Amino acid sequence: MFNIRIIFFILGLLISILGTSMIIPLLFNILNSENNSIVFVQSIVITLFIGISLVLAFKKKASTINIKDTIILTTLSWPILCLFASLPLYFDENIKYFSDAFFEATSGLTTTGASIYNNIEELSTGILIWRSFIQWLGGLGIIIFAIAILPILNLGGLQLFTQSWNKTSEDLNYSSKELAKLLGIIYVSFTAVIFMFLYFAGLSAFDALCHAMTTTATGGYSTQNNSIAHYNSFLVELIIIFGMLFASLPFTLYLSGLRKNYSLFKDKQVVMFFSMVLIFSIVLSLWTYFENNFDILTAFRVSIFNGISLMTGTGYSTANFSNWGSFSSSLLMFMMLIGGCTGSTTGGIKVFRFQILFLVILKELRKINSPRSVDTISYQGKIINEEVINSSMIIIILFLTSIFLITCVFSIYGYDFITSLSAGITSISVVGPGIGNIIGPEGNFSSIPSGLKYTLSLAMIIGRLEFLTFLILLLPKFWTK
Numbered sequence: 382m383f384n385i386r387i388i389f390f391i392l393g394l395l396i397s398i399l400g401t402s403m404i405i406p407l408l409f410n411i412l413n414s415e416n417n418s419i420v421f422v423q424s425i426v427i428t429l430f431i432g433i434s435l436v437l438a439f440k441k442k443a444s445t446i447n448i449k450d451t452i453i454l455t456t457l458s459w460p461i462l463c464l465f466a467s468l469p470l471y472f473d474e475n476i477k478y479f480s481d482a483f484f485e486a487t488s489g490l491t492t493t494g495a496s497i498y499n500n501i502e503e504l505s506t507g508i509l510i511w512r513s514f515i516q517w518l519g520g521l522g523i524i525i526f527a528i529a530i531l532p533i534l535n536l537g538g539l540q541l542f543t544q545s546w547n548k549t550s551e552d553l554n555y556s557s558k559e560l561a562k563l564l565g566i567i568y569v570s571f572t573a574v575i576f577m578f579l580y581f582a583g584l585s586a587f588d589a590l591c592h593a594m595t596t597t598a599t600g601g602y603s604t605q606n607n608s609i610a611h612y613n614s615f616l617v618e619l620i621i622i623f624g625m626l627f628a629s630l631p632f633t634l635y636l637s638g639l640r641k642n643y644s645l646f647k648d649k650q651v652v653m654f655f656s657m658v659l660i661f662s663i664v665l666s667l668w669t670y671f672e673n674n675f676d677i678l679t680a681f682r683v684s685i686f687n688g689i690s691l692m693t694g695t696g697y698s699t700a701n702f703s704n705w706g707s708f709s710s711s712l713l714m715f716m717m718l719i720g721g722c723t724g725s726t727t728g729g730i731k732v733f734r735f736q737i738l739f740l741v742i743l744k745e746l747r748k749i750n751s752p753r754s755v756d757t758i759s760y761q762g763k764i765i766n767e768e769v770i771n772s773s774m775i776i777i778i779l780f781l782t783s784i785f786l787i788t789c790v791f792s793i794y795g796y797d798f799i800t801s802l803s804a805g806i807t808s809i810s811v812v813g814p815g816i817g818n819i820i821g822p823e824g825n826f827s828s829i830p831s832g833l834k835y836t837l838s839l840a841m842i843i844g845r846l847e848f849l850t851f852l853i854l855l856l857p858k859f860w861t862k
Contacts, residue, residue, distance in 0.1 A: 383449060383453065384445070384446060387439075387445075387446050388446075388454050389435050389438070390436060390439040391446075393434070393435025393437075393439065396428060396461070396465055397429060397432030399518075400425055400427075400428030400432050402518070403424050403425045405510065406469065406507035406510045406514065409506045410506060413506045415505040415506065417473055418507070420472035421469050423468070424472060452854065452859075455846070456850050456851055459846065463483065463842070466486040467486035468482075470482040480831035481497045481827070481834065484834040484837065484838050485497055488838075488841060489602065490516070490518065492598045492601075492728070492811060493600070493812065493845075494516070494595070494695065494812070495826050496813075497826050500606060501603065501605065513590070513592075513594045513600075513604075514594060516598045517598050517600070519598060520568070520726040521564070521568050521598075523726050524564055524725070524726060526846075564632060564636070567635050567636070571627065572594055572597045573593075575592075575593040575597060575624045576589050582614065584617065588605075591603070592604070592621065596621050596624040596628065596695065596697075597628050597726070599628050599695040599728075600726075601697050603697065608699070609697045609699050618682070622686060625693045625697075626655075626689065629654065629692075629721030629725045631722045632724050634648060648761070649761050653735075653736060661688055661692065662684060662685045662688050664712065665713075666684040669705055672705070673706070683700040686699050687700060687702050691713050692720065693720070693721050693727050694812045695813070696812050696813020703818065703821035710799060714803055717729065717810050718730060718780070718806055719731075728809075728810045728812060728844060728845065729811075730776065730780050736760070737758075738773070738774070758770065775848075779852075780809055783843070784802070786805075787804060787805035787808065787836065787837070788804070791805070794830065799817050800815065800816070800820060802816075804820060804833075808844065809840050810844060811844050
């Protein structure tokens with residue numbers, strides 16, 4: 382029923398890869414003559430020892446992995462990798478409690494971007510590059526998970542975007558191995574392009590590298606306390622805006638582009654995403670102009686950047702948007718809930734599922750008007766089956782229910798409604814900063830209790846896994862033949 386050997390073998394490989402990647406921040410520390418290199422040496426030894434031990438213990442010459450193995454592996458790998466990724470942070474003197482280290486690492490790997498650090502600029506280059514690198518790794522893992530794994534499992538409606546890839550010679554027709562390789566090439570290329578633009582825009586090579594990785598991953602970890610506001614550069618903001626937008630589009634379309642089948646602006650999801658970004662940006666800009674006494678150019682500049690940053694789940698900031706008023710806070714939280722496109726590095730419910738919800742509502746309204754009519758839902762010329770509709774509706778319901786539960790938990794701890802609600806949205810939608818003085822752009826999550834940090838860490842993992850792979854494990858039928 383389950384192939385325990387292959388599950389633990391692959392887990393061992395993933396842990397070993399993570400441990401090997403810790404050499405990168407170690408080298409940064411050594412090159413900069415910083416005195417906390419030991420934290421990476423300790424972490425590398427522990428991580429590689431456990432990872433290699435699992436590989437050697439469960440190695441098998443010939444083995445295959447089935448769907449149930451894939452679900453278990455996917456669900457286990459995220460929290461386990463978060464655990465090992467937290468080791469350098471925990472051993473470092475800037476963190477006292479393991480809950481802080483685990484929260485920071487989980488926020489990194491899930492590309493959330495929420496932080497517990499009060500003074501980021503005091504951190505060593507090794508810790509700074511590690512925070513950015515785990516976000517970058519998490520973003521790549523998310524794309525592979527969304528494009529190569531979820532469609533195979535028939536979860537979340539993603540099969541709609543990949544089900545025709547093997548039908549004709551003109552389609553992608555890639556094996557899983559080729560698919561992962563091409564995704565990696567595109568992902569690395571995106572990062573390199575953003576790095577070059579940021580470097581020539583005036584950032585140091587180190588800052589450009591860190592922000593290129595966290596922009597591509599729509600993660601939002603910065604090397605500065607004031608995030609992108611530190612640079613006060615319209616050019617830097619413009620580069621990051623384009624980086625966030627392109628990282629929020631379906632990577633399947635970039636893969637199609639490799640076969641000269643360009644369909645970027647023929648995709649309904651992409652058109653809807655850009656339409657939402659444009660409308661929300663204009664509304665937010667006009668609100669900040671009329672209500673917050675900003676001049677028109679500043680209003681558009683801060684509204685567009687921060688609005689796109691929150692909607693794409695990146696979480697960079699150039700202004701304290703918590704002070705823009707109740708309307709802007711409500712609009713920003715709604716944007717955080719939507720997220721970007723399916724098959725991208727963004728979080729949130731995704732534009733595609735909102736489109737499905739709208740089509741379902743229209744269908745039901747037509748049914749009320751004509752009860753005997755037989756109506757179907759089509760999307761980009763394809764009839765959507767009940768399986769896709771049901772899974773999409775379930776995910777929307779689970780998103781909203783989880784946000785409600787987290788809001789209630791925060792309220793029990795005595796936090797105000799805006800802080801509680803935004804904490805739920807930002808964790809489930811893997812955005813980063815919340816709204817308010819405590820967890821807003823000028824605050825962080827350091828002051829919240831350890832219990833809430835573990836709660837939010839679990840929420841970030843579940844939100845990143847899009848619920849279904851996690852919930853399937855809770856079904857008794859899953860564990861039976």
